Amino acid sequence: MSRFLPLLVGAIVLAFWEVFVRVLQVPKFVLPPPSLIADALVANLPQLLDALRQTLEMTLAAFAASFIGGLALAILFVQSRLIERSLLPYAVVLQVTPIVAIAPLIVIWVGVDHVERAVFILATIVAFFPILSNASFGLRSVDPGLADLFRLYRATGWQRLWLLQLPSALPALLAGARISAGLALIGAVVAEFVAGSGEATGLAWRIVESGNRLEIPRMFAALLLLSLTGLALNAAIAGIEHRLLRRWHVSHGESS
Amino acid sequence: MLTLAGIRKNYPNGLAALDRVDLTIADGSFTSIVGPSGCGKSTLLRLIAGLASPSQGRIEGQPGTIGLVFQDPTLMPWADVESNVYLPLRLAGMARADAAPRIVEALALVGLADFAKAYPRALSGGMRMRVAIARAMVTQPRLLLMDEPFAALDEITRNKLNDDLLRLWRQQGFTAIFVTHSVFESVYLSTEIAVMTPRPGRILARHVVAGPAVRDGDFRISQVYLDTCRAVSHDLEQAMAVTA
Numbered sequence: 138m139s140r141f142l143p144l145l146v147g148a149i150v151l152a153f154w155e156v157f158v159r160v161l162q163v164p165k166f167v168l169p170p171p172s173l174i175a176d177a178l179v180a181n182l183p184q185l186l187d188a189l190r191q192t193l194e195m196t197l198a199a200f201a202a203s204f205i206g207g208l209a210l211a212i213l214f215v216q217s218r219l220i221e222r223s224l225l226p227y228a229v230v231l232q233v234t235p236i237v238a239i240a241p242l243i244v245i246w247v248g249v250d251h252v253e254r255a256v257f258i259l260a261t262i263v264a265f266f267p268i269l270s271n272a273s274f275g276l277r278s279v280d281p282g283l284a285d286l287f288r289l290y291r292a293t294g295w296q297r298l299w300l301l302q303l304p305s306a307l308p309a310l311l312a313g314a315r316i317s318a319g320l321a322l323i324g325a326v327v328a329e330f331v332a333g334s335g336e337a338t339g340l341a342w343r344i345v346e347s348g349n350r351l352e353i354p355r356m357f358a359a360l361l362l363l364s365l366t367g368l369a370l371n372a373a374i375a376g377i378e379h380r381l382l383r384r385w386h387v388s389h390g391e392s393s
Numbered sequence: 394m395l396t397l398a399g400i401r402k403n404y405p406n407g408l409a410a411l412d413r414v415d416l417t418i419a420d421g422s423f424t425s426i427v428g429p430s431g432c433g434k435s436t437l438l439r440l441i442a443g444l445a446s447p448s449q450g451r452i453e454g455q456p457g458t459i460g461l462v463f464q465d466p467t468l469m470p471w472a473d474v475e476s477n478v479y480l481p482l483r484l485a486g487m488a489r490a491d492a493a494p495r496i497v498e499a500l501a502l503v504g505l506a507d508f509a510k511a512y513p514r515a516l517s518g519g520m521r522m523r524v525a526i527a528r529a530m531v532t533q534p535r536l537l538l539m540d541e542p543f544a545a546l547d548e549i550t551r552n553k554l555n556d557d558l559l560r561l562w563r564q565q566g567f568t569a570i571f572v573t574h575s576v577f578e579s580v581y582l583s584t585e586i587a588v589m590t591p592r593p594g595r596i597l598a599r600h601v602v603a604g605p606a607v608r609d610g611d612f613r614i615s616q617v618y619l620d621t622c623r624a625v626s627h628d629l630e631q632a633m634a635v636t637a
């Protein structure tokens with residue numbers, strides 16, 4: 138029953154919204170009623186879906202790149218404190234610098250003809266840090282008793298990494314992946330806003346375009362697709378997390 | 394024979410955990426080490442296991458295969474019982490198929506044959522400790538080191554595991570070194586007992602337990618048992634008085 142509560146709340150809000158806008162005769166370029174948004178969604182569906190596909194591809198590519206890169210760098214960090222001390226400050230610099238501020242620079246570097254490359258790089262930068270920090274934390278969160286056992290049995294470095302450090306890091310890594318996937322989507326959208334021009338064809342650009350033309354219902358339709366995409370991404374990673382952790386991790390207890 | 398001669402262990406912070414520890418342990422014996430908490434018992438086991446090296450002195454006669462059991466079962470929570478027991482063989486490069494019969498055997502030794510596919514969190518504390526013992530036994534060690542392995546268990550489980558451990562020891566013939574803070578447990582299990590002083594720890598006294606080879610509940614109420622408990626307790630009190 139409680140699973141349907143959010144849907145019920147949504148239906149009530151939509152109904153109020155519809156009635157409110159119609160009764161007060163709010164102009165549709167300020168706040169269109171849900172029915173108009175639905176119409177706009179249907180009417181522009183092929184175009185919007187194509188834009189969504191572009192944004193999604195960019196998001197997934199950036200997420201994959203930051204996952205692989207972040208994990209690889211974290212593995213490097215736990216091998217050597219020296220490497221960590223030398224490189225971590227730069228990773229932090231990337232993390233704390235707003236991408237909006239570096240976007241113009243990246244666009245110039247990759248060339249204005251390759252906006253998609255700039256978007257990919259920017260989204261990757263945004264999504265990278267949660268993986269790096271969570272993976273480093275996880276790789277270090279090894280039970281000291283187990284570490285002793287691995288030493289007693291003369292485990293090689295690879296055995297330690299594969300059989301001890303990576304499994305120990307898995308819960309933290311997955312939590313990082315969830316944050317990172319969300320950030321990859323946000324990064325892809327924001328990067329398209331700031332880097333995009335007529336070249337860009339993702340959802341962000343459709344939103345800008347709709348705004349310029351005062352096609353507010355279409356703008357809302359694009360927003361709706363974006364939110365749904367974010368939800369779907371989150372659910373996908375939660376599903377993977379559940380599969381990997383349910384049998385052993387405290388966060389997936391039998392009772393809960 | 395395992396020999397420790399003039400062992401000193403300083404931690405990097407300058408603290409001396411052990412000082413002038415001399416101890417010989419005969420092959421096939423069951424030696425308990427008792428002493429106040431913080432006196433360096435765990436440190437001593439780590440030195441014998443080769444997980445740390447002494448600051449001074451030497452240790453000789455460690456066999457190639459050593460088993461280790463801690464107070465916590467320290468199982469890999471992400472792996473089932475079978476995979477946990479497989480770990481030492483896997484680290485030695487043995488293929489799973491080759492290891493399978495030995496895993497089955499080790500689990501049978503501790504009475505967990507039916508729990509191969511269970512995950513640690515589904516097991517009771519006593520069963521987890523049995524898995525840890527099976528994991529230590531799977532390499533057929535010549536020396537089994539145990540650091541207060543049953544301290545966290547209730548008394549009934551503990552007595553049961555004591556009996557099972559003795560049976561294993563008689564069957565397998567390994568040398569056992571068993572750290573405990575329970576005088577009663579040490580007397581029940583051991584052929585020899587070493588009493589340690591508070592930090593920096595050294596061996597204050599040694600006792601030979603003149604109990605029967607096969608021990609059971611009757612031994613717990615025998616005169617030999619009670620006399621030895623009294624003597625060891627007395628030494629332990631002496632040990633506490635060393636710094637007091």
Ligand SMILES: Nc1ncnc2c1ncn2[C@@H]1O[C@H](COP(=O)(O)OP(=O)(O)O)[C@@H](O)[C@H]1O
Binds near residue numbers: 436
């Ligand atoms: N890694 C370490 N660094 C510094 N001091 C330690 C370390 N490990 C243990 N000690 C200290 O050494 C002493 C002996 O510890 P331990 O061998 O664990 O004693 P026990 O097992 O007898 O309780 C204790 O005072 C403890 O605080």
Ligand SMILES: [Mg+2]
Binds near residue numbers: 436
């Ligand atoms: Mg200890």
